[in-house]
Amino acid sequence: MSDNNINNIDNSINNENKSSNYDAKTIAYNLAKKIYELDSNVYESVGSELGRVFIGDADKCLDKLSALIYTNPHGYLLRSEVALVGNMARTIKDKEAKSKFMRQYNDILNEIAELPHGFGSVDILDTSISELNVSNFHRNNNDNRMIICISRTEGSAGTDIGFALADKLRLNYYDAEIFKDLVIRKDAEKDARWKSKKIDLSHEMINPEKARRFSRNHGLPANDAAFFNESEILRELAEKEDFIVIGRCADVILKNNNIPHVSVFITAPVQQRARRIMELEKIPYSKALKRLVKLDKKRERYYKFYTNNIWGQAYNYDLCINSASYGIDEAVNLILRVINRDK
Amino acid sequence: MSDNNINNIDNSINNENKSSNYDAKTIAYNLAKKIYELDSNVYESVGSELGRVFIGDADKCLDKLSALIYTNPHGYLLRSEVALVGNMARTIKDKEAKSKFMRQYNDILNEIAELPHGFGSVDILDTSISELNVSNFHRNNNDNRMIICISRTEGSAGTDIGFALADKLRLNYYDAEIFKDLVIRKDAEKDARWKSKKIDLSHEMINPEKARRFSRNHGLPANDAAFFNESEILRELAEKEDFIVIGRCADVILKNNNIPHVSVFITAPVQQRARRIMELEKIPYSKALKRLVKLDKKRERYYKFYTNNIWGQAYNYDLCINSASYGIDEAVNLILRVINRDK
Incomplete structure (x- = not known):
């Protein structure tokens, strides 16, 4: 194998790493956006006294949430944030709106399950x-x-x-x-x-x-x-x-x-x-x-x-x-x- | 109420006690006999290496067993004796004989359940x-x-x-x-x-x-x-x-x-x-x-x-x-x- 070829392979590996890195961050950001938007919509629909889950500057919220999804230091934190949105959605009186939001909520759960580390779930089975x-x-x-x-x-x-x-x-x-x-x-x-x-x-x-x-x-x-x-x-x-x-x-x-x-x-x-x-x-x-x-x-x-x-x-x-x-x-x-x- | 009447009532109470006493002992003896006979028949049918449950003089066995049923000092002793007969009956190869003996075994369990103290069962429900x-x-x-x-x-x-x-x-x-x-x-x-x-x-x-x-x-x-x-x-x-x-x-x-x-x-x-x-x-x-x-x-x-x-x-x-x-x-x-x- 010539040096050239090796360099090519190296480059392609680097590119792949970079692109998969980029993809993972994008996926995390898009998912964060979905969660944030669901939270906004649910809050609007429920008019909850408990308020919405993600408060304050939208960009900061999104950055924090996508970092949580991407790095997943503790799966349970993400799970709790998402569960709060779900809990609120379940209180919506309007049946049609509730079922729409719960569908979106379940889609989000499924997307999280497909992440490489999900909620950081490792089975306990012996x-x-x-x-x-x-x-x-x-x-x-x-x-x-x-x-x-x-x-x-x-x-x-x-x-x-x-x-x-x-x-x-x-x-x-x-x-x-x-x-x-x-x-x-x-x-x-x-x-x-x-x-x-x-x-x-x-x-x-x-x-x-x-x-x-x-x-x-x-x-x-x-x-x-x-x-x-x-x-x-x-x-x-x-x-x-x-x-x-x-x-x-x-x-x-x-x-x-x-x-x-x-x-x-x-x-x-x-x-x-x-x-x-x-x-x-x-x-x-x-x-x-x-x-x-x-x-x-x-x-x-x-x-x-x-x-x-x-x-x-x-x-x-x-x-x-x-x-x-x-x-x-x-x-x-x-x-x-x-x-x-x-x- | 005259003394005579009181005496009559006393007598009738005594008689009732005596007769219910007599009945309970008879019931216990008859049940003991059923258990003893089932044990003999099962033993004969299974030809078990483990031998039969009630061994030795039949009269002594029956007295012991009926006393156990009648006095029921510890329900679990009777339960264990009866369970042993049931365990043995379940090992019988001949399907017809087995089902006949298991029917008799279940009849015995039902009779015990109908006794005033059964197996001495008191529920633990709170x-x-x-x-x-x-x-x-x-x-x-x-x-x-x-x-x-x-x-x-x-x-x-x-x-x-x-x-x-x-x-x-x-x-x-x-x-x-x-x-x-x-x-x-x-x-x-x-x-x-x-x-x-x-x-x-x-x-x-x-x-x-x-x-x-x-x-x-x-x-x-x-x-x-x-x-x-x-x-x-x-x-x-x-x-x-x-x-x-x-x-x-x-x-x-x-x-x-x-x-x-x-x-x-x-x-x-x-x-x-x-x-x-x-x-x-x-x-x-x-x-x-x-x-x-x-x-x-x-x-x-x-x-x-x-x-x-x-x-x-x-x-x-x-x-x-x-x-x-x-x-x-x-x-x-x-x-x-x-x-x-x-x-």
């Missing part, structure tokens, strides 16, 4: 989470898996909501009691396997009972063994069926094993929960309050210990629901709507 | 909250009010979700920037009113500028005045229009003023939010992280100061959404489904 989120799966009809993990504070009716949901969706239902049962059966299976091995330990200095327990618990303390047995059961269940599971750190276990699910945390204001326990258990309010605080602390510690996450923090779940705002039946309907199973 | 919750209003088509309060952690795209939602629902959109603007205008209005009073202060030892500021701020410090002015604006807006409002403790202000709304808290894991800010602002991760922690702390303090509530705790909102699980577009769709406006 694909590693969202791809496991079954409530996103309505976009893909092939995958009908449905595992719902419900965590809940004491007295929030989370288990009642879970059970009612399982009943409506005809899904299996697993809670702490059922898991206890499943773990006992699993232990019995392991013991049976251990016995069937018929290893002769008489020549070793090992207590056979201890050896059996060691085999059953993978050498772990009983509590940890229970947790790991539950995790194993949960993974096995997820391979063969859909279900609803209450607590048991199931959300984290499933996430760590890349098993699609939706995690829901259910809670309610503490007074409301204490009142409910009081009614259910026929105990005084103070005792109900004490019990729920104690049980919640226990769950918090358990969750922290096995997952290193903070229990009940909204960012650890797909969704949190205040059951006092909805009640049991409506909370069930709400979850059905969220997971697109309300039809 | 009518003072739920009656203000617009997402419950689909049951009542007459009221089409729609005010949505969005609170959000920094970087969670909560404002983007709010703006996109406002655009989809054609609702006005109010954020901090717009509120600042509205407060300035409100101050200007108040100043104008103050001036129009034309009170002669020259004979008093009052600085007219101070007096003007006092009138504008109700004698409050500037920060508090801004908050109360915003509250006033919010109440005025709620009287005449539907809208989406970001932050500003709007959820608590509306609740305290008995104005129907739905409150949504949007957040995401901190790493995901920091990454997003990094991308948006073209700053290093560490700086993005610092900024979001600082801004969240500021919001937490503001919320605590003006509402005495803990910001971001799920029980303070109707709903919390993890935006990293859904992304902006899908979070908007999710909220539309929740408030029944997705059709």
Whole structure:
């Protein structure tokens, strides 16, 4: 390639840069003009007591607005300015004028969306989470898996909501009691396997009972063994069926094993929960309050210990629901709507 | 009334108690028998490796089960036992047998629901909250009010979700920037009113500028005045229009003023939010992280100061959404489904 050619390419690149630079500024200025004019027209039409958005010298306003569009230091500033014009346009009484201005407003929003940086919008989606989120799966009809993990504070009716949901969706239902049962059966299976091995330990200095327990618990303390047995059961269940599971750190276990699910945390204001326990258990309010605080602390510690996450923090779940705002039946309907199973 | 008559009434009351007592125990025993028999039949049909739910001497099982139904010390125990039978029945391969057993299972659930204490279910609904919750209003088509309060952690795209939602629902959109603007205008209005009073202060030892500021701020410090002015604006807006409002403790202000709304808290894991800010602002991760922690702390303090509530705790909102699980577009769709406006 001759030097001449290189120079030509350089020039053309420079020209392109300059012209695209020039174009971007022109686009920004033209858009600013559209927004400014819409603001003037809307103000005239509404005769608003709130006044117009862009006040003072028109040229200065246009310069400021087009700089905002062109440089976009904070997308939200432009968004707020434009939203103000839109808010005002919506108050116009004359239907024809209103619909004309709202059309212009939507055109402006579309033009902004087409800008390279728009409102400076960057999505927050975490694909590693969202791809496991079954409530996103309505976009893909092939995958009908449905595992719902419900965590809940004491007295929030989370288990009642879970059970009612399982009943409506005809899904299996697993809670702490059922898991206890499943773990006992699993232990019995392991013991049976251990016995069937018929290893002769008489020549070793090992207590056979201890050896059996060691085999059953993978050498772990009983509590940890229970947790790991539950995790194993949960993974096995997820391979063969859909279900609803209450607590048991199931959300984290499933996430760590890349098993699609939706995690829901259910809670309610503490007074409301204490009142409910009081009614259910026929105990005084103070005792109900004490019990729920104690049980919640226990769950918090358990969750922290096995997952290193903070229990009940909204960012650890797909969704949190205040059951006092909805009640049991409506909370069930709400979850059905969220997971697109309300039809 | 003669003593005789009183005795007769006493006797009849006693008999009634006895007979209703007897009936309740009989009902409990018959129901226990149905559950026990369903368990046997399901076990036989499924040949489950997990074994049957009720093991050992049939009479003892029935006594235990009917006592559980009759006394219902903890509704959840009965629920778990029954759920286990249902879970097993759902694994039956033979479709005809499965549907027969599931019908029997549902009959049992219905019978339990008809018991005076059922599963010991007491609703968690707080009518003072739920009656203000617009997402419950689909049951009542007459009221089409729609005010949505969005609170959000920094970087969670909560404002983007709010703006996109406002655009989809054609609702006005109010954020901090717009509120600042509205407060300035409100101050200007108040100043104008103050001036129009034309009170002669020259004979008093009052600085007219101070007096003007006092009138504008109700004698409050500037920060508090801004908050109360915003509250006033919010109440005025709620009287005449539907809208989406970001932050500003709007959820608590509306609740305290008995104005129907739905409150949504949007957040995401901190790493995901920091990454997003990094991308948006073209700053290093560490700086993005610092900024979001600082801004969240500021919001937490503001919320605590003006509402005495803990910001971001799920029980303070109707709903919390993890935006990293859904992304902006899908979070908007999710909220539309929740408030029944997705059709």
